[in-house]
Amino acid sequence: MTVMQPLETAGCGCDALDLPQGLTSIAEALDLISDWVAPLPDMDCVALDQAQGRILAQAVTAQTLTPPFDNSAMDGYAVRSTDFSGPAPWRLKVTTCVRAGSPMVTSVIPGEAVQLFTGAPLPLGVDAVVMQEHVTRIGDHITLTNRPKPKANIRYAGEDMAPGQQIITSGQRLGAAEIAVLAAAGCSTVVVQRRPRVAILTTGDEVRAPGTDLDVSAIWDVNAPMLTAAIRSSGGEVMQVVQAGDSLFALRDTLATLAHQVDMIVTTGGISVGAADFVKPAIEQLSGKMAFSGVAVKPGKPVSFGKIGSAYWLGLPGNPVSAFVTWTLFGSRLMNGLSKRTTGQSKRRHVVTAAPLNHRTGRCELRLATLSGFDGLGREVVSCPADTQSARVSRLTGADGLVFIPADTDTIPEGGLVEFMPFKY
Numbered sequence: 547m548t549v550m551q552p553l554e555t556a557g558c559g560c561d562a563l564d565l566p567q568g569l570t571s572i573a574e575a576l577d578l579i580s581d582w583v584a585p586l587p588d589m590d591c592v593a594l595d596q597a598q599g600r601i602l603a604q605a606v607t608a609q610t611l612t613p614p615f616d617n618s619a620m621d622g623y624a625v626r627s628t629d630f631s632g633p634a635p636w637r638l639k640v641t642t643c644v645r646a647g648s649p650m651v652t653s654v655i656p657g658e659a660v661q662l663f664t665g666a667p668l669p670l671g672v673d674a675v676v677m678q679e680h681v682t683r684i685g686d687h688i689t690l691t692n693r694p695k696p697k698a699n700i701r702y703a704g705e706d707m708a709p710g711q712q713i714i715t716s717g718q719r720l721g722a723a724e725i726a727v728l729a730a731a732g733c734s735t736v737v738v739q740r741r742p743r744v745a746i747l748t749t750g751d752e753v754r755a756p757g758t759d760l761d762v763s764a765i766w767d768v769n770a771p772m773l774t775a776a777i778r779s780s781g782g783e784v785m786q787v788v789q790a791g792d793s794l795f796a797l798r799d800t801l802a803t804l805a806h807q808v809d810m811i812v813t814t815g816g817i818s819v820g821a822a823d824f825v826k827p828a829i830e831q832l833s834g835k836m837a838f839s840g841v842a843v844k845p846g847k848p849v850s851f852g853k854i855g856s857a858y859w860l861g862l863p864g865n866p867v868s869a870f871v872t873w874t875l876f877g878s879r880l881m882n883g884l885s886k887r888t889t890g891q892s893k894r895r896h897v898v899t900a901a902p903l904n905h906r907t908g909r910c911e912l913r914l915a916t917l918s919g920f921d922g923l924g925r926e927v928v929s930c931p932a933d934t935q936s937a938r939v940s941r942l943t944g945a946d947g948l949v950f951i952p953a954d955t956d957t958i959p960e961g962g963l964v965e966f967m968p969f970k971y
């Protein structure tokens with residue numbers, strides 16, 4: 547067994563004092579998001595078949611026994627273990643047959659057995675079920691050569707869930723497993739957190755909607771479709787997707803309008819130091835508040851977070867890989883905070899590298915990584931084919947997650963230990 551060191555919470559190294567001035571460390575930025583975000587108070591009551599992906603708002607307690615009655619776990623014969631004294635073989639008379647969904651047979655007397663199908667209610671007086679493969683049946687008699695163990699192949703009432711038992715805590719995201727538990731407990735509806743309402747605002751005079759013709763120096767909008775998908779899969783409701791040019795006044799007015807309509811605005815682009823980067827000046831004109839402006843992360847250095855009125859604002863860089871990485875890191879923290887999600891969040895874990903990784907010190911680098919199996923010591927191995935290029939979107943497919951190369955590390959040798967954050971969890 548390999549024992550790895552525990553992960554440091556601020557293990558990316560980007561909080562070191564000698565690192566880029568004015569940038570917030572990753573750990574501090576994540577803490578600021580958690581500190582600033584107040585969970586949405588509203589809840590919805592939804593039918594169980596509409597609950598997938600929603601966050602449970604109230605713990606659920608079993609109201610009844612599950613299973614509701616003692617029943618057979620096998621197709622076979624219900625018997626009384628007291629009938630098996632003396633030497634084998636033993637011969638019993640089969641009096642009747644009970645199927646799943648049939649009424650219970652009330653009595654089985656010594657020397658008799660009842661044929662049961664899986665799920666059929668157990669008759670009174672029996673204490674074991676013998677699989678039909680383990681008996682010889684001739685006419686209405688069965689012969690057994692092995693003594694049945696008491697309680698064999700019986701599912702007892704309440705052995706799965708008992709009244710008063712908490713079966714699922716609040717804050718869980720409902721997937722197939724949780725929905726199975728709720729269905730077994732007889733819940734037809736559940737109380738879930740309201741989905742965070744999100745607006746996406748992409749900036750850039752050069753950005754065009756996919757499907758339109760590109761004139762000279764124009765590019766298609768990658769960020770809006772990508773973020774629409776990412777926000778929906780983190781449980782958000784995309785209310786508006788707006789494409790704005792690089793104009794301070796247009797951005798200011800659009801942000802002001804959106805801030806009244808949604809819980810959260812995600813912008814992309816226009817937050818660096820260029821003369822046409824107007825997102826922060828627009829927020830300043832709206833008297834917005836800034837929690838952090840720039841993080842010691844590569845890619846994604848300009849990522850920023852604050853509030854415009856009552857709406858949260860997450861400002862992602864324009865480069866699509868930077869926007870993807872910073873959404874993965876910070877956007878999901880924000881969504882989880884808004885929807886009170888408490889469990890199942892992306893867990894960073896240790897893996898080892900398939901080849902040496904070189905890195906320019908200064909910012910913690912999040913490099914796209916592909917899981918490639920296990921080494922001879924049973925440790926999970928990742929490959930990071932190339933350093934992160936914030937505009938090379940094609941590398942996103944095939945990546946399983948992000949490897950953290952600490953800010954102050956210039957080389958990680960082959961087989962070196964690194965933190966890995968999976969995209970799917």
Ligand SMILES: Nc1nc2c(c(=O)[nH]1)N[C@H]1C(S)=C(S)[C@@H](COP(=O)(O)OP(=O)(O)OC[C@H]3O[C@@H](n4cnc5c(N)ncnc54)[C@H](O)[C@@H]3O)O[C@H]1N2
Nearest residue numbers: 748750766767768769815816817818823847863864865868
């Ligand atoms: N002098 C400096 N220049 C830059 C710095 C710096 O520190 N000093 N930082 C660089 C880094 S790092 C990043 S990241 C970018 C971030 O800039 P912005 O967030 O202001 O983004 P834009 O300049 O608006 O766009 C960057 C890039 O991305 C393309 N883009 C924008 N939106 C989209 C979209 N929706 N879909 C696809 N591509 C998009 C845009 O055309 C630009 O090529 O700044 C560096 N510069």
Ligand code: MOO
Nearest residue numbers: 845846847868936
């Ligand atoms: O911080 Mo930027 O995302 O490296 O290109």
